[in-house]
Amino acid sequence: MSTDKVSVHGGWASRWVFVLAATGSAVGLGSIWKFPYMVGMYGGGAFVLVFLACIALIGLPVMLAETLIGRRARQSPANALKVLALEAGHSARWSWWAFAGMITALLILSFYSVVGGWSLDYIIDMGHGDFQGVTSDQVGAYFGKVVADPWRLTFWHTLFMVLSAVVIARGVVAGLERSLRIMMPLLFVMLLVLLGYSMTTGHFMQGVHFMFDFNSERLLEGLLPAMGHAFFSLSVGVGSIMIYGAYMPKGASLSGTVVGVALLDTFVSLVAGMALFPIVFAAGLSPSEGPGLMFVSLPFAFGNVAFGQLMGVVFFVLVAIAAWSSAISLLEPMVAYLVERTKVRRAWVTFWLAFSCWFVGLGTVFSFNIWQQAKFFVSEGGVFHLYRWGAISGLDFFGVIDFFTSRIMLPLGGLCFVVFAGWVMGREAVRDELSIRSPVMFALAFFLMRYIAPIGILVVFAAQLWK
Numbered sequence: 001m002s003t004d005k006v007s008v009h010g011g012w013a014s015r016w017v018f019v020l021a022a023t024g025s026a027v028g029l030g031s032i033w034k035f036p037y038m039v040g041m042y043g044g045g046a047f048v049l050v051f052l053a054c055i056a057l058i059g060l061p062v063m064l065a066e067t068l069i070g071r072r073a074r075q076s077p078a079n080a081l082k083v084l085a086l087e088a089g090h091s092a093r094w095s096w097w098a099f100a101g102m103i104t105a106l107l108i109l110s111f112y113s114v115v116g117g118w119s120l121d122y123i124i125d126m127g128h129g130d131f132q133g134v135t136s137d138q139v140g141a142y143f144g145k146v147v148a149d150p151w152r153l154t155f156w157h158t159l160f161m162v163l164s165a166v167v168i169a170r171g172v173v174a175g176l177e178r179s180l181r182i183m184m185p186l187l188f189v190m191l192l193v194l195l196g197y198s199m200t201t202g203h204f205m206q207g208v209h210f211m212f213d214f215n216s217e218r219l220l221e222g223l224l225p226a227m228g229h230a231f232f233s234l235s236v237g238v239g240s241i242m243i244y245g246a247y248m249p250k251g252a253s254l255s256g257t258v259v260g261v262a263l264l265d266t267f268v269s270l271v272a273g274m275a276l277f278p279i280v281f282a283a284g285l286s287p288s289e290g291p292g293l294m295f296v297s298l299p300f301a302f303g304n305v306a307f308g309q310l311m312g313v314v315f316f317v318l319v320a321i322a323a324w325s326s327a328i329s330l331l332e333p334m335v336a337y338l339v340e341r342t343k344v345r346r347a348w349v350t351f352w353l354a355f356s357c358w359f360v361g362l363g364t365v366f367s368f369n370i371w372q373q374a375k376f377f378v379s380e381g382g383v384f385h386l387y388r389w390g391a392i393s394g395l396d397f398f399g400v401i402d403f404f405t406s407r408i409m410l411p412l413g414g415l416c417f418v419v420f421a422g423w424v425m426g427r428e429a430v431r432d433e434l435s436i437r438s439p440v441m442f443a444l445a446f447f448l449m450r451y452i453a454p455i456g457i458l459v460v461f462a463a464q465l466w467k
């Protein structure tokens with residue numbers, strides 16, 4: 001296959017736009033909202049260690065595999081796997097995996113948009129000065145009040161989804177660049193400012209110890225959640241990075257770029273954790289608070305420093321933008337696929353898909369209020385005995401979707417993509433796309449894709465089942 005084709009959806013103007021878009025996809029609520037609360041729930045340092053190992057040995061090879069598949073085929077994930085498999089003399093059924101990945105992306109978007117909506121809500125609340133001088137009890141109660149109101153959550157969820165869909169409808173390539181060029185660097189600066197603040201709380205070292213000291217007994221407990229989160233954080237396993245790879249210019253160095261994006265994403269997660277935990281301890285909050293952790297700890301900090309009101313508004317604007325640029329990458333693979341397959345107008349496809357995700361997202365909205373008592377997979381006497389899968393018993397709707405996507409579908413999708421690159425496409429095609437000059441580095445990257453990442457994923461699944 002020639003590698004100089006251009007996708008029908010357009011292409012990034014340069015390698016740097018790809019870096020911006022891919023960073024925009026990777027850096028989002030996963031790093032700032034989800035990573036800290038998972039660290040808190042799964043034992044601090046033990047989780048961080050396993051997460052970093054999963055990023056390096058599994059997530060990164062999968063990310064390389066996905067991007068190179070996308071760039072070679074220049075089509076949506078399902079079509080990309082189909083044409084490349086046929087070209088290599090394999091079954092076109094490979095595309096089914098990618099199709100499952102694209103559905104997974106839509107399921108993730110359904111709850112992602114709800115949480116993105118929380119950050120929109122907090123921009124206004126911050127601006128009103130609702131958190132000026134608050135105590136830690138008051139911020140907790142405030143969050144409780146926000147999520148208890150289904151109308152309020154639905155309003156912000158709807159707005160967030162509309163904002164994401166508008167960019168997709170106009171075409172990702174046109175919409176993203178301008179907004180991300182300024183906002184992403186600003187987000188990094190804001191996180192560093194927060195980190196600076198947390199150093200003044202007197203609990204900085206406590207936070208650092210919490211994040212980096214580990215209890216070896218807890219390593220296994222967080223294994224599958226950490227691997228799932230490595231995929232989630234890097235936006236791999238569902239075709240998001242693949243579709244962005246499809247828009248990447250031909251001459252750009254793929255491997256260097258992808259490694260850079262992965263490093264940046266991991267760096268943001270670590271900085272977010274180090275900024276958050278000292279505040280959590282200073283405020284006397286519990287690190288295992290769950291999904292509300294960021295929404296109670298940061299308003300507390302902003303509520304109690306000089307210029308906190310302004311900084312808080314800026315911060316939540318940036319979080320919302322980071323979330324929005326990730327949400328776009330969740331919607332794009334399926335939109336691109338349907339545009340390729342049906343020739344229906346992009347705007348229509350976007351509208352219907354966004355509407356469907358919005359509808360499923362109502363389940364997540366209700367999980368925090370009117371469906372709070374509805375629990376799935378209750379193990380005592382229940383039909384399902386999935387206790388081996390960790391904290392499975394008694395999940396609400398949001399918990400089920402999160403569990404199914406992050407812990408099962410993302411790793412399976414990742415497995416499919418690395419096996420495809422390592423075993424189906426063949427060494428020469430991979431070498432051609434990766435454009436790594438050093439033979440040793442190429443051999444290492446290919447070895448990771450062919451053996452380490454697939455075996456690693458299977459080992460984590462096995463360890464979960466037999467622990």
Ligand code: PFF
Pocket residue numbers: 025026027028029030031105108231232233234235236238239240241326327329330
């Ligand atoms: N990586 C994004 C984040 O960390 O917030 C979320 C995400 C985007 C997950 C795209 C998966 C994906 F395909």
